[in-house]
Amino acid sequence: AQSVTQLGSHVSVSEGALVLLRCNYSSSVPPYLFWYVQYPNQGLQLLLKYTSAATLVKGINGFEAEFKKSETSFHLTKPSAHMSDAAEYFCAVSDTGGFKTIFGAGTRLFVKA
Amino acid sequence: ETGVTQTPRHLVMGMTNKKSLKCEQHLGHNAMYWYKQSAKKPLELMFVYNFKEQTENNSVPSRFSPECPNSSHLFLHLHTLQPEDSALYLCASSLNQRADNSPLHFGNGTRLTVT
Numbered sequence: 001a002q003s004v005t006q007l008g009s010h011v012s013v014s015e016g017a018l019v020l021l022r023c024n025y026s027s028s029v030p031p032y033l034f035w036y037v038q039y040p041n042q043g044l045q046l047l048l049k050y051t052s053a054a055t056l057v058k059g060i061n062g063f064e065a066e067f068k069k070s071e072t073s074f075h076l077t078k079p080s081a082h083m084s085d086a087a088e089y090f091c092a093v094s095d096t097g098g099f100k101t102i103f104g105a106g107t108r109l110f111v112k113a
Numbered sequence: 114e115t116g117v118t119q120t121p122r123h124l125v126m127g128m129t130n131k132k133s134l135k136c137e138q139h140l141g142h143n144a145m146y147w148y149k150q151s152a153k154k155p156l157e158l159m160f161v162y163n164f165k166e167q168t169e170n171n172s173v174p175s176r177f178s179p180e181c182p183n184s185s186h187l188f189l190h191l192h193t194l195q196p197e198d199s200a201l202y203l204c205a206s207s208l209n210q211r212a213d214n215s216p217l218h219f220g221n222g223t224r225l226t227v228t
Contacts, residue, residue: 032214034216036217036219041221042221042222043117043119043203043205043219043220043221043222044156044203044205044217044219045218045219046216046217046218049214049216051214090156094214100158100161100169101158101217103155103156104155105154105155106155106156
């Protein structure tokens with residue numbers, strides 16, 4: 001069965017600093033991987049997705065993620081944090097066997113002024 | 114209106130009440146989902162409908178009853194709930210459940226409180 005682990009339930013950065021949110025997955029086949037963001041009182045929205053076309057994926061709002069098969073990782077980064085980036089971020093993997101999307105537990109990002 | 118719309122946004126109900134949550138999508142998608150989001154827990158998949166057929170029931174108690182009359186509408190009927198059912202209920206849609214790289218589009222959720 002596929003699974004997703006997000007390291008760190010909370011991450012705090014200063015405005016302008018690098019954002020790094022970690023995600024590791026387990027999968028017996030090449031996976032489809034996603035990052036979603038959830039702002040307060042809203043549903044989740046797609047930031048970016050990996051579908052094997054390129055290992056470095058660019059998403060919305062300046063975020064990007066790199067697929068590293070050898071490390072089974074799909075970490076999310078942004079060079080410079082903005083206050084508006086404060087939200088909860090979810091890594092997800094598409095279960096090619098059971099046709100389900102499996103979510104990590106989420107990482108809440110805090111941005112300090 | 115575009116996207117996925119959920120109503121109501123907030124719902125408070127007693128344990129003996131019957132209520133329904135509604136979800137509507139205007140994206141032309143064929144798969145619809147109910148998720149439960151509780152504090153400090155991962156997102157829990159409850160039900161999946163693909164082309165109006167239920168394809169997933171993730172061991173959800175029978176006090177939750179889904180209904181999908183067409184590919185654009187999804188309901189979650191609630192009766193005799195428990196306080197631990199208080200959570201944010203999220204509806205989502207995707208192009209097709211069988212399309213593995215098709216992302217989910219979420220509504221803003223219904224915040225349910227059971228008293």
